[in-house]
Amino acid sequence: MPQGFVRAFILGSSPINEQDKFVFLLSQEKGFLKAIAPGSLKVKNRFGSLFELFTKGEFSCYWKENKEIITISKGEIIKSYFNTVSNPENIFYFYLISEILLKSLAPNQQDKRVFKLMESILNNRVEGVEINFLLLYFLIWILRIEGMMFNPSICYNCFLKDINKAWVKNNFRGILCEKCKSNEKFTLNTEELNYIKWTEKNPPKNSNIWKNKIDINKMIKLFVKKIESHTESTLKSSRYITELN
Numbered sequence: 001m002p003q004g005f006v007r008a009f010i011l012g013s014s015p016i017n018e019q020d021k022f023v024f025l026l027s028q029e030k031g032f033l034k035a036i037a038p039g040s041l042k043v044k045n046r047f048g049s050l051f052e053l054f055t056k057g058e059f060s061c062y063w064k065e066n067k068e069i070i071t072i073s074k075g076e077i078i079k080s081y082f083n084t085v086s087n088p089e090n091i092f093y094f095y096l097i098s099e100i101l102l103k104s105l106a107p108n109q110q111d112k113r114v115f116k117l118m119e120s121i122l123n124n125r126v127e128g129v130e131i132n133f134l135l136l137y138f139l140i141w142i143l144r145i146e147g148m149m150f151n152p153s154i155c156y157n158c159f160l161k162d163i164n165k166a167w168v169k170n171n172f173r174g175i176l177c178e179k180c181k182s183n184e185k186f187t188l189n190t191e192e193l194n195y196i197k198w199t200e201k202n203p204p205k206n207s208n209i210w211k212n213k214i215d216i217n218k219m220i221k222l223f224v225k226k227i228e229s230h231t232e233s234t235l236k237s238s239r240y241i242t243e244l245n
């Protein structure tokens with residue numbers, strides 16, 4: 001049976017039976033992985049707090065040929081984000097982020113940018129960047145990585161370039177110029193379109209420069225709805241976030 005090490009973030013878990021649970025991992029090298037952690041639900045178990053949401057760990061595992069599910073034999077914490085993630089100010093945002101990752105990452109999705117994105121979101125929160133900015137940055141990037149982000153410069157209908165006010169199509173697949181708009185619900189102004197372009201080249205660290213320039217709540221709502229529309233599902237954790245209600 002092949003064996004190896006996986007460096008990954010914990011995305012969540014679900015019980016299999018009274019003793020064991022499935023653990024969902026976002027790994028650095030292999031993308032999304034589903035693992036069995038034998039004995040992890042026993043009161044005394046060898047994993048301790050290894051499986052807290054978004055803990056970064058190194059896991060020793062083995063797998064059967066042709067099987068997608070790996071088995072974790074042991075592991076150690078590389079970095080715990082427990083204090084940040086479980087803080088009442090942040091917890092529901094991280095629930096939503098993990099729900100989105102679990103819904104949108106396909107097994108065998110090996111894009112290394114997702115792991116890097118998550119690392120950047122967590123470290124920037126530890127360093128004090130506001131959580132709503134980080135959620136917005138995450139939403140735009142996960143759509144971009146999945147190939148679902150619209151081009152913020154071009155009208156979807158008439159290909160007019162460099163538009164400075166946009167109406168987002170009701171199916172969220174593109175933006176329209178003033179001439180092509182009809183009954184769209186969401187609009188984006190120049191600064192908001194520029195912010196989307198800015199995220200392409202810049203880390204979230206200096207998000208603060210956009211404060212009072214963009215409507216963060218509206219944008220979070222827009223991109224959550226866009227993800228719901230693409231995944232054809234409702235994101236349950238979104239109901240706990242003030243911006244979305």
Ligand SMILES: [Zn+2]
Binds near residue numbers: 155160179
């Ligand atoms: Zn147009």
